[in-house]
Amino acid sequence: xxxxxxxxxxxxxxxxxxxxxxxxxxxxxxxxxxxxxxxxxxxxxxxxxxxxxxxxxxxxxxxxxxxxxxxxxxxxxxxxxxxxxxxxxxxxxxxxxxxxxxxxxxxxxxxxxxxxxxxxxxxxxxxxxxxxxxxxxxxxxxxxxxxxxxxxxxxxxxxxxxxxxxxxxxxxxxxxxxxxxxxxxxxxxxxxxxxxxxxxxxxxxxxxxx
Amino acid sequence: xxxxxxxxxxxxxxxxxxxxxxxxxxxxxxxxxxxxxxxxxxxxxxxxxxxxxxxxxxxxxxxxxxxxxxxxxxxxxxxxxxxxxxxxxxxxxxxxxxxxxxxxxxxxxxxxxxxxxxxxxxxxxxxxxxxxxxxxxxxxxxxxxxxxxxxxxxxxxxxxxxxxxxxxxxxxxxxxxxxxxxxxxxxxxxxxxxxxxxxxxxxxxxxxxxxxxxxxxxxxxxxxxxxxxxxxxxxxxxxxxxxxxxxxxxxxxxxxxxxxxxxxxxxxxxxxxxxxxxxxxxxxxxxxxxxxxxxxxxxxxxxxxxxxxxxxxxxxxxxxxxxxxxxxxxxxxxxxxxxxxxxxxxxxxxxxxxxxxxxxxxxxxxxxxxxxxxxxxxxxxxxxxxxxxxxxxxxxxxxxxxxxxxxxxxxxxxxxxxxxxxxxxxxxxxxxxxxxxxxxxxxxxxxxxxxxxxxxxxxxxxxxxxxxxxxxxxxxxxxxxxxxxxxxxxxxxxxxxxxxxxxxxxxxxxxxxxxxxxxxxxxxxxxxxxxxxxxxxxxxxxxxxxxxxxxxxxxxxxxxxxxxxxxxxxxxxxxxxxxxxxxxxxxxxxxxxxxxxxxxxx
Numbered sequence: 008x009x010x011x012x013x014x015x016x017x018x019x020x021x022x023x024x025x026x027x028x029x030x031x032x033x034x035x036x037x038x039x040x041x042x043x044x045x046x047x048x049x050x051x052x053x054x055x056x057x058x059x060x061x062x063x064x065x066x067x068x069x070x071x072x073x074x075x076x077x078x079x080x081x082x083x084x085x086x087x088x089x090x091x092x093x094x095x096x097x098x099x100x101x102x103x104x105x106x107x108x109x110x111x112x113x114x115x116x117x118x119x120x121x122x123x124x125x126x127x128x129x130x131x132x133x134x135x136x137x138x139x140x141x142x143x144x145x146x147x148x149x150x151x152x153x154x155x156x157x158x159x160x161x162x163x164x165x166x167x168x169x170x171x172x173x174x175x176x177x178x179x180x181x182x183x184x185x186x187x188x189x190x191x192x193x194x195x196x197x198x199x200x201x202x203x204x205x206x207x208x209x210x211x212x213x214x215x216x217x
Numbered sequence: 218x219x220x221x222x223x224x225x226x227x228x229x230x231x232x233x234x235x236x237x238x239x240x241x242x243x244x245x246x247x248x249x250x251x252x253x254x255x256x257x258x259x260x261x262x263x264x265x266x267x268x269x270x271x272x273x274x275x276x277x278x279x280x281x282x283x284x285x286x287x288x289x290x291x292x293x294x295x296x297x298x299x300x301x302x303x304x305x306x307x308x309x310x311x312x313x314x315x316x317x318x319x320x321x322x323x324x325x326x327x328x329x330x331x332x333x334x335x336x337x338x339x340x341x342x343x344x345x346x347x348x349x350x351x352x353x354x355x356x357x358x359x360x361x362x363x364x365x366x367x368x369x370x371x372x373x374x375x376x377x378x379x380x381x382x383x384x385x386x387x388x389x390x391x392x393x394x395x396x397x398x399x400x401x402x403x404x405x406x407x408x409x410x411x412x413x414x415x416x417x418x419x420x421x422x423x424x425x426x427x428x429x430x431x432x433x434x435x436x437x438x439x440x441x442x443x444x445x446x447x448x449x450x451x452x453x454x455x456x457x458x459x460x461x462x463x464x465x466x467x468x469x470x471x472x473x474x475x476x477x478x479x480x481x482x483x484x485x486x487x488x489x490x491x492x493x494x495x496x497x498x499x500x501x502x503x504x505x506x507x508x509x510x511x512x513x514x515x516x517x518x519x520x521x522x523x524x525x526x527x528x529x530x531x532x533x534x535x536x537x538x539x540x541x542x543x544x545x546x547x548x549x550x551x552x553x554x555x556x557x558x559x560x561x562x563x564x565x566x567x568x569x570x571x572x573x574x575x576x577x578x579x580x581x582x583x584x585x586x587x588x589x590x591x592x593x594x595x596x597x598x599x600x601x602x603x604x605x606x607x608x609x610x611x612x613x614x615x616x617x618x619x620x621x622x623x624x625x626x627x628x629x630x631x632x633x634x635x636x637x638x639x640x641x642x643x644x645x646x647x648x649x650x651x652x653x654x655x656x657x658x659x660x661x662x663x664x665x666x667x668x669x670x671x672x673x674x675x676x677x678x679x680x681x682x683x684x685x686x687x688x689x690x691x692x693x694x695x696x697x698x699x700x701x702x703x704x705x706x707x708x709x710x711x712x713x714x715x716x717x718x719x720x721x722x723x724x725x726x727x728x729x730x731x732x733x734x735x736x737x738x739x740x741x742x743x744x745x746x747x748x749x750x751x752x753x754x755x756x757x758x759x760x761x762x763x764x765x766x767x768x769x770x771x772x773x774x775x776x777x778x779x780x781x782x783x784x785x786x787x788x789x790x791x792x793x794x795x796x797x798x799x800x801x802x803x804x805x806x807x808x809x810x811x812x813x814x815x816x817x818x819x
Contacts, residue, residue, distance in 0.1 A: 076324060114310075
């Protein structure tokens, strides 16, 4: 309900910050088996278990990279590690370790390009959604990743947590410790809007306003 | 047995001196440093053909070497000998940025032995020991910072004494006096307040026509320019580096190890790392630890990777949840406590690595499938680990040094020398754990870092259980230290308990301090105790042990620090007038946000 359904392919997550937006999407996705190639410390298990439920970690396998070469090696390795049950791959902060790396810029630029290409290939080969993000990248590196994406999710910060929008999808509600905070689009969907020819649900509901 | 090694494009010059003799120099003009490349066989063959026509390359050949600590078999690798030492890194960059992009995917060619210190590489490759044969003679030169900035050498001091006899002084007279001192002492080591003295004195001598040079021969070389860097949020300055013929330079402004361990400590580390004295003096502790590891790796025929590229293995997020945490820290019992004992595990983390054989290649090895690491289920190989091989001699030697120190005359020269060596080793032991998780560590591995922490947590909890069973109450604990107070009228003596725990764990638990009182303070937010802030009044003296309070922090101005220390001294009177029941009520306040920002003591 909170996030749009994820389609196979490279899915670019536009984050409002470098923190838990990707973890939020992963939690909502409820995948059977998730492979997480981490960079920049995004794989916070505390973000994944935001409500203290360790079950949220079930089926998630993580490997962290701390250098650009390690990151590239992990993306390459993900193809071999993925099983038939893998239905989600998560690669947040893709450019993080390539930016300002200690070495020739051209070497890391080339490595980054190869990683982006591998991610696209990975999505095709596994036929699953591959979530990527670039919250702290230079425009050039962000664009290189973004341009390859099949779809884009936009995360916004709201007083009720992250809202995830996608073309044709607006979150109908936010889960809040045992209850739902609904949104205006949800009620529009249920009841219709003033001036609309009619509600979209099978049984119209009449709104009475004093 | 050299004390100074200079690697230039023309030759390597090795300076040595036997006891009672003059220094002598040996030139090696045939030395060609080597880097190594690993890749699929066809890639190596093509790469060799391409490099063979490069004028920077002296020779190439195939060898069999281990390319990883975890490797069971040697790989066939391409050795590339470089004509000129200075061009080795250029050659490596060209392989990475020119040859590889032309034909192969990024990361196809893996390079080794690229970024070693040139002088250490020479010593390791040729078996030239950089450990001096004779006791080294040193001469200290210093110039006030303002005079150095003004380019004025007239205030130059030699071994703490001003060289000029008059004021204002004459530059030429200062340089002639310096030349006489250098000739009389003929030092092997120059200890300079700043390496910038080298070009300053050289230029003045040149301008005035005075025959004064800092080296055993005329001239100097600039090894690197100055630069500014950022590290852990702080901006630092790295001064330019110079060398002079026949003498090792120690730049005091750029030598943490000199300030901590002096010449005896530096020489101890030279022997372990085979970094020649000058290179070692300007190295960070991490660099020295890496150099010691590289020496061990060479003895195992393992090449040194240029870039850390071996990633961690995929693991269940639940394992990561359990593993990705540090040492154990208890919630402190906030308030004022009397009769407190501090016990510490000695060198806990390095000893854990040795005791449990934790090393990048032993943790989650391919040959065992055990459940060895507590709480994480990682297996640990039984083969002798790489890191324990490096650390065990350091731990043993430091224990011996401390034992000898305890017997030595505290005012004697031997005591000072032993203490300096002990301090040098202490810093290596302090650093070794962090390097297991450091991203640029040549031989680090995050799983090893996690395993060490897992053992440390288990050990501290085990110690807590045993101390409580012995009639003590744990007031606080941080990673390797516990603060305890009697829970019953006649608890088991601390010495008996520490002995039993040391025996059970295999790591010495030492009785660190007895405090007449100790106070664990609340956080500034008022929520719970500050985990790393406390003060204790040592039982048999005037000394306070302060950690984490404003008076201890570098960011605190002198006035505030002094006021806080005065306040702490005033607490002495409290022990004579306090009412224990009132102290107890402080600890029982339900909400620290309503309490004063510091604990009441009476």
